[in-house]
Amino acid sequence: MAPVPKSPFEPDDDPETYVGLARRTAExxxxxxxxxxxxxxxxxxxxxxxxxxxxxxFEVKDDVVTRSWKG
Incomplete structure (x- = not known):
C-alpha cells in the first residue's frame, strides 16, 4: 500500500489520544x-x-471510542 500523503487541511494531532474518551467528548x-x-x-x-x-x-462501542484513525 502506498504511503498516505500529509494533507495541509489536517491538524497536527495524534488520533490515539481519543481512544478511551466518551464519543461526544472525542467529537x-x-x-x-x-x-x-x-x-x-x-x-x-x-x-x-x-x-x-x-x-x-472513530470506532465507538458502548459510547466509548475504541479506535481512531485519519482519513
Missing part, C-alpha cells in the same frame, strides 16, 4: 482541534477506503 475535542470532518462508526461498519484529508474516524 467535540476533534472539532476544537481543527478536524473538518469527524465520523463515529459502530464496530464492523462497512466503509469505503478513500482517504479524505481533514477527516478523523
Amino acid at each position: 467535540e475535542r476533534a472539532r476544537e482541534r481543527g478536524w473538518s470532518t469527524v465520523r463515529s462508526l459502530a464496530p464492523g461498519t462497512i466503509i469505503t477506503m478513500e482517504y479524505l484529508g481533514g477527516r478523523l474516524n
